[in-house]
Amino acid sequence: MVPASAITITPAGDTHIVIAPGTTYNFSFTTDTAITSSTFYLDGTETVLAVQYNSYTFPEEGYNNVSVLAHENLNVSNMITYNVVVQREMATTAIDTFNESTYNSVMEHVEDEDYEGIMADSTEPFLYIFGRLFYLILFVLPYGLMWMKQQSLTIPVVLSLFLGSLFIGFVPEQYKNVILVAIALSYGYNLYMITRER
16 A cells, blocks of 8 residues: 655744735645645635645635645655645725824823923813803803703802812913802802792
């Protein structure tokens, strides 16, 4: 009985191949003796040739297997398997650079305990999107909706007084006067509504 692996074949290159889509790759091997034919398998599809090489074109991304056997009459060689990785098609346009300046600024202000800078940085993304309309959304719209819903500003005024008094120490100096005026107006409005109801 003739041995099933009387021929030994060796790949001529790497068996793990990474290529771009549309690449044609040549698979070849060497033998320790003369052969009469070779059989290549691409993902199970058989091709019989009389030479020791074969080329395949890989048009799409994905994973492929190429195997090869060599024959010499009734003798069959060992099998070589190539693992082919076809990469995804690369983009041809440049990607916009992400602007990290605001993030870096926030981190610097946090490390320096610069509360004024933190407040300024925290509003910058919203100002970039909405402009000065952001302040209208932040301060005026909630009060307007509460007035429409309840016909009273007592709860929001009391809440504003509490939060304003609590956080006044963290407000930058140039904004403190505005906050103090707002607190005074809130007190005045509340007193006016109390006396008016009586």
